[in-house]
Amino acid sequence: MKFSNGYWLRKEHVSAIFARQIHEVASSADGHSMDILVPCAYLNDRADSVNLPAFNVHVSSPAEGVIRVHASHWRGARCDEGFPFEDEDYESGAVASCDGRTVFSSGPMSLEVCDGAAWGMRFCVDGTVIAQMAEKSLARYVLDAQASVSSSPAGDEFSPSLSGLAKDESDAFTAVGLSINPDETIYGFGERFGPFVKNGQSIDIWNMDGGTASDQAYKNVPFYLSSAGYGILVNQRGHVSFEVGSENTNEVQFSVPGESVDFLVFYGPTPKRILDRYTRLLGRPAIVPAWSYGLWLTTSFTTEYDDQTVNEMVKGMFDRGIPLSAFHYDCFWMRQFHWTDFTWDSEKFKDPRETLARLHNDRKLHVCAWINPYIAQNGSMFDEGRDRGYLVRRPDGEIWQTDLWQAGMGLVDFTNPEAYRWFQGKVRDLVHMGIDAIKTDFGERIPTDVAWFDGSDPQIMHNWYTQLYNQAVFEVLEQERGVGNAVLYARSATAGGQKQPIHWGGDCESTFESMAESLRGGLSLASSGFGYWSHDIGGFEGEHPDSSVYKRWVAFGLLSSHSRMHGSKAYRVPWLFDEVDRDKGLSVPDNESAVAVARKFTHLKLDLLPYLYAAGVEAHEFGTPVMRPMYMEFPDDLNARNLHQQYMLGPSLLVAPVFTYSGDVSYYLPAGCWTNWFSGEQVSSETGIWRHERHAFDSIPLWIRDGSLIVTGRNHDSPEYEYGRDPIIIVSFSRHHAEDSLSAVVTESDGGKVTFTATRDGDGVRLRSSDSRDFTARDVLGQERRSHGGELVL
Incomplete structure (x- = not known):
């Protein structure tokens, strides 16, 4: 959030106080934490302390190599308790004083302050500053009654004011500014579809159902990773606003509503080590079963389907030599106007148990079903949830309802333990019927004009809701299918969501541009601690997507962590694309048909399963994602920092998807020796080289790394x-x-x-x-x- 008007002035009707001077530094009795009193003016004598605001700054370490800073203006004000941590050890830090400096150390990283000097903090490793807070870098901003407020989009009752000044959240905001070096690049913040390098961007951590072509995101994570060797988590489950060199070009500023801010610094120095420390504290990605890496096929969203349709789709794939691992039923396995009530449409599916058993036994498939936490008033669950107090209510006690998505729908209140178990019971019944995995759609459209059962702040619950939702479902799958065999297909997430995989990229267009933006989103999510990621092969929107886009996306999708063919108005089975080409009179070589391309890359992925499964184990044990941005494997290569149209699949394979009709592609091979997977061509370079090639539909740049x-x-x-x-x-x-x-x-x-x-x-x-x-x-x-x-x- 921008509070300033240029460099010198603040916006109209905004007042501010700034941390000015380090007045007192005190070590805790055990020497594992320290407290700093920071007045908001310089003190010349005792009288200057009267009528003077101050910040209280508490420094601690929850784990080796991690430093936590909590700064408060008013310590009695209500504050967000933050994300739940795992494996905490607050004896990791140590305080020492030397030559007028107080040094707080945790592992190789230290935080230094100068007693009695102007406010500032330096985060150092071996005497080198990796980040610092300078004067005016800790501030409290207050918006008066006339401050300009951006209104929510017309008709969108889920959205707070996020651009401009968000007066509807709070009158006061606490902000921190951390320096960035001239050559420093910033990554992460969840699954974001805009420019991969985040420098120069304003980013709001606020989950939204906004597609994949805007600054809104389904998965917002208040964590970023820096090329300077550290990561930052703002420990706030609600709205966090980041200005990444976009207000002050020399710093990353983050602001939160209220009177305090809490953030953690994770030292690397490598990106992998940063994610290791981060996921050790926030939670590791769960290991997922081998079958989940295979090809998934869905009914698609609004298509007409029944038992016969499903049988024909599955048979068509196997008849054409394209092995499936999972089949997914999207929304209309339930009746229209009844989502979500966990009741099969009996006109379309006469005997669901028999159908699921046949898919399991005859086709050896795993089956997934779509759900969401929105309860339509025409569904069988609405009255039950209303009468038992399981649905979210407005402050006046009325059930919160909307017609956006499903007529009169309510929302499950997961802060109510009984409602949590009630929803889990519905999921459990579905699993007992024969469902192996659950697609947990939505979870972003969470209102703020409500009262939660446990009294949670509605602003905090907007983002945090998705974690409770996905956690409730994942727990059932682990209990029923076993640890290591639980799989979600989730759209929304926040920090900690990596513990309940898998996540997919949401509703993208069926274009090359959207294919590229989806990859940027996946690489940003990988930079935020998520180990696995998928996307809709062929694109979601579009009734008859171009076959060229589909085939290029097939190669990309089957060289991703997880692979699913899914669309909106049309099935994404490959032979339909070949039929469209034939209807257009196009002559396509047999090896470049959609069927042949799907067969080839599905077989390739099955060949790679031992390697991919090992990469998944690495994600589970160390937090290193299966699909890795190039900078993550090559942190010392400056050319790798800006690459967003290629990635490493595990530690050894470089993939460069093709985003053009012609098959033209440009990509970068870092220094070393590389071998082309398909042709055996070898390329060596001491400095790294760019390649410019043209590929047929059955080909893609895929290279093996030396070593x-x-x-x-x-x-x-x-x-x-x-x-x-x-x-x-x-x-x-x-x-x-x-x-x-x-x-x-x-x-x-x-x-x-x-x-x-x-x-x-x-x-x-x-x-x-x-x-x-x-x-x-x-x-x-x-x-x-x-x-x-x-x-x-x-």
């Missing part, structure tokens, strides 16, 4: 197979690689591990398996050799 040991499989029927049984090991280990050994760990279905290692052996490479099991090794030239006794030399 890689990629375990692949042989099963083209299903993602569920024994990954360590007779695998093919792809070896890329040039003599220029700095390391002398490589390893890859494969997880078996019983949870056991087998490790494959490669070590230099003269001019060759010796490969071994940890339990002497045999395997096939393939070098970058495509030459294969079979091991004997689990060992060979290439």
Whole structure:
């Protein structure tokens, strides 16, 4: 939120006080935290302390390498309790004084203040400042009754005023400014579809159902990651406003409503280490089952479908050699005007249990069903929820209702423990019927003119609601399907939402532009601690999307963490796109038809399942996402910082989706040796190079990084197979690689591990398996050799 009018002035009707001088610094009795008294003027004598506001700043460390700063103007004011932390250890910090300075240290990072000096804080590592708060960097702004207020869009009863000055939230705001260096780049803030590098942007953390082509987002996370080696979490579950070099060009400012602000600094120095510390405290992404990595097909949104339609779609995929792993029923498995009441449309689905059993047994499919937390008044759940007090109410006690989405719909009050369990019971019944996964749609349209059961602040609940919603469903899936087998397909999220995967990108257009903006959103979400991400292959909107867009998106989608074909008004089965091409009189080579492209890249993903599953384990254990922005794997390469049309899939594969009809694509290969997955072409560079190519529909830039040991499989029927049984090991280990050994760990279905290692052996490479099991090794030239006794030399 911008409070200033240029550099010198403030906006009209805005008054401010600023932290000015460090007056007192006191260490706690245990030496693990410190408190700073900061008056809002310089004190020359004792009389200056009269009628003078001040800030109280508390510094602590909840984990090694993490420093927490809580600043208050009025300590008695109501404040947000923040996000729940895991694995806290407030003995991680230590206070020391030296030469008029007080230093608070946690691991390699320290916070320094100068006693009696002008207000300021420096965050340092080995004496180098990585971020700092200078004079006027801690402020309280007050809006008087005449301050300009932006009104909500007409008819949108879910939206507070977010642009301009949000007087409807609070009269007072607390703001912090943290310096940014001239070459520093900022990433994250959740799934954001605009420019990938966030410098120069104004960002509001406020969940909205706004599509994928604006500054609104479904998944807002008040966390950002800096190329300077640190990350920042603003520990506020409600509205946080960021100005990323957009008000003061030299700092990131964040402001929150109320009299206090709480933020945490996570040291790296690498992006992966920052996310490791962040997800250790906020929660790791749950591990997801192997089947979830396979291809998902949906009924799409408003299409007509019944049992026969579903059978034909599934049969059509298998008949064409395109193996499915999951089938998803979207909204209309329930009756129109009845969402969500968990009741099947009996006219369309005569015997749901039998249908689900057949999909499980005959087709070996896992089945997903769509739900949301909005309860239509014509559905069977509305009266029950109303009478038991399970629906959100207005301050006057009336049920909160709207006609936007479903006629007369109400909203489940997840702050009521009984309502929480009531909704879980409905989900549990669906799971017992045979549903394996749940698509938790919506969760962003949460009103602020309501009273919650537990007295929660409506401004805070707007963003936090999604966490309670997704958590309620995920708990049931873990209880019924087992830990490690629970899968959501969630649209909305906030900080902590990474614990309940998977998340998808929302309602995108069926265009190359939207394909690119979806990737930017996914890479931003990956920079915010989320381990897995998906998107609608072919785009969501559009009745008959262009087949070129669809085929390019198929390659991108099947080289993503998770892969789902989904649309709005039309099915996204590939043969329909081929039929449209034929109707247009287009002649398409057999290998470039939509069916052939879908088959090829589905088989490729199944081949990669041992490697992808291992990347998912890494996400679960360390917080490193499966799909990684280039800067995350190459933090020292300045060229990698701005790349948003390519990514690393796990540690070893570089993917550059094609966003053009012609197949023209430009992308960057960082320094080192790279091998083309399809052609075996090798490229080496000491500085990194740009490539400009033209690709057919059945091709995409896919490169193997030097120093890689990629375990692949042989099963083209299903993602569920024994990954360590007779695998093919792809070896890329040039003599220029700095390391002398490589390893890859494969997880078996019983949870056991087998490790494959490669070590230099003269001019060759010796490969071994940890339990002497045999395997096939393939070098970058495509030459294969079979091991004997689990060992060979290439």
